[in-house]
Amino acid sequence: MVGTGVFTTTGLVLGSVGSPPVVLAIWIASGILAVAGATVYAELGAMMPRAGGEYVYLSRAIHPLAGFLTGWVSVLVGFAAPIAASALAFAGYLKTLVPGMPVKPVAIALIAAVTALHARNVRRGGTVQAAMTALTVALILILIGGALISGRIVWSRLWDAGGGATAAAPVTASAVAVALVYVGYSYCGWNAAAYVAGELRDPGRTLPRALLGGAGLVTVLYVALNVVFMTSVPKEVMAGRVEVADVAARALFGPRGGTALSALVTLALAGSVSALVMTGARVLQAMAADGFFFHAVSRTTAGGAPVVAVLFLGALAVVAAATASFEPLLVYAGFTLTLGSAATIVAAFVLRWRAPDMPRPYRAMAWPASGVAYLALALFVCSFAVRSRPIESLTGLATLLAGAVAAMFWRRAPVTDAPSREQR
Numbered sequence: 001m002v003g004t005g006v007f008t009t010t011g012l013v014l015g016s017v018g019s020p021p022v023v024l025a026i027w028i029a030s031g032i033l034a035v036a037g038a039t040v041y042a043e044l045g046a047m048m049p050r051a052g053g054e055y056v057y058l059s060r061a062i063h064p065l066a067g068f069l070t071g072w073v074s075v076l077v078g079f080a081a082p083i084a085a086s087a088l089a090f091a092g093y094l095k096t097l098v099p100g101m102p103v104k105p106v107a108i109a110l111i112a113a114v115t116a117l118h119a120r121n122v123r124r125g126g127t128v129q130a131a132m133t134a135l136t137v138a139l140i141l142i143l144i145g146g147a148l149i150s151g152r153i154v155w156s157r158l159w160d161a162g163g164g165a166t167a168a169a170p171v172t173a174s175a176v177a178v179a180l181v182y183v184g185y186s187y188c189g190w191n192a193a194a195y196v197a198g199e200l201r202d203p204g205r206t207l208p209r210a211l212l213g214g215a216g217l218v219t220v221l222y223v224a225l226n227v228v229f230m231t232s233v234p235k236e237v238m239a240g241r242v243e244v245a246d247v248a249a250r251a252l253f254g255p256r257g258g259t260a261l262s263a264l265v266t267l268a269l270a271g272s273v274s275a276l277v278m279t280g281a282r283v284l285q286a287m288a289a290d291g292f293f294f295h296a297v298s299r300t301t302a303g304g305a306p307v308v309a310v311l312f313l314g315a316l317a318v319v320a321a322a323t324a325s326f327e328p329l330l331v332y333a334g335f336t337l338t339l340g341s342a343a344t345i346v347a348a349f350v351l352r353w354r355a356p357d358m359p360r361p362y363r364a365m366a367w368p369a370s371g372v373a374y375l376a377l378a379l380f381v382c383s384f385a386v387r388s389r390p391i392e393s394l395t396g397l398a399t400l401l402a403g404a405v406a407a408m409f410w411r412r413a414p415v416t417d418a419p420s421r422e423q424r
Helices: 010-017 020-047 054-061 064-097 103-118 122-150 155-159 173-187 192-199 203-232 244-289 307-323 326-354 369-388 390-410
Strands: none
Touching: 010 020, 010 173, 010 203, 010 244, 020 155, 020 173, 020 192, 020 203, 020 326, 020 369, 054 064, 054 244, 054 326, 064 103, 064 244, 064 307, 064 326, 064 390, 103 244, 103 307, 122 203, 122 244, 155 203, 173 203, 173 326, 173 369, 192 203, 203 244, 244 307, 326 369, 326 390, 369 390
16 A cells, blocks of 8 residues: 555646645545545455455455456556556656666566566565565655654645646646545555455454554555645645655755655655555456456465466556556556445445345444445546546546456356465
């Protein structure tokens, strides 16, 4: 969850709405949305503790085709596209440290290295991922703490409420919707623990803790970090920039301090790529085990790694990094993933109605308000995103249509020798 977005999207959000107070409100609203979604996913994951996330829940609640479509979206949009975007952001930050560094070749090299890591051994990949996540959280705390003691924060910049492209322009609903897509991408990963539920010990207890604890903690960190970003430099300097952490760090700590922190951000972005590769491969593996993908993709190594799924996902991400740029990938991924997660919330309502007696080791908090709130904001985001960013939004809808066509040709009998959760 902690990765590319928080270090790259605030400048784009500020360029869209032009108002620091509105930017903060959007980060807070998206955090609340993530927590609301996390509590519903925790219920679903505790009920059905199997690797695969949305694919498993929608297959059970609605129809295998619905599950396949969310799995299709998860692989192509939720993982391949964000892996590419994270790798491109990594290369962009690295270029601030090493001018002249080619962006796309570096991004592709990072994807290849991370893919090789996770294709070998589950435990080794998980250890590296835990270390990278700890580094990212430490980096955020360093930025927040360092900013507070630097004496260079200008708090009045938070109250500059002038909106839009100019100080007099109003903040429109369309602009807010696009900004929510950007920030929603930054929060992507709040549901990631659900993808590996089948590999957890006691998922009924640990999965809700992971989902809710992660979403709540990251919301606090993200809001605090964005306060630092917007008080470090005037909004005109930050608006439209991707490398926002580099801009803020150089303003707060000078050239050397900025360089050091940008180097840490670069490592954190590599960790984001690692997390996406690790979790995304499990969706592919689950789909293949159920006959919705090539049989070979369900296989694992002696170390438990879904090697074919990891390699396939890495190859998709390389293609995306080689052919697209950062900002369009961001909108495409944010819009399409919002549709997928909203469908999963609908699945929770369906299961409450169709299977009320199904064992639920954990029940969603504030139900049904948590589910209704998520669906309402998702509807607002998607409807306005189609109007303001039609190319990226329609591309997301076309991805769903392509998945429906693919399902007609791919559906086979489930793989009976796929490893069980206990075996994994």
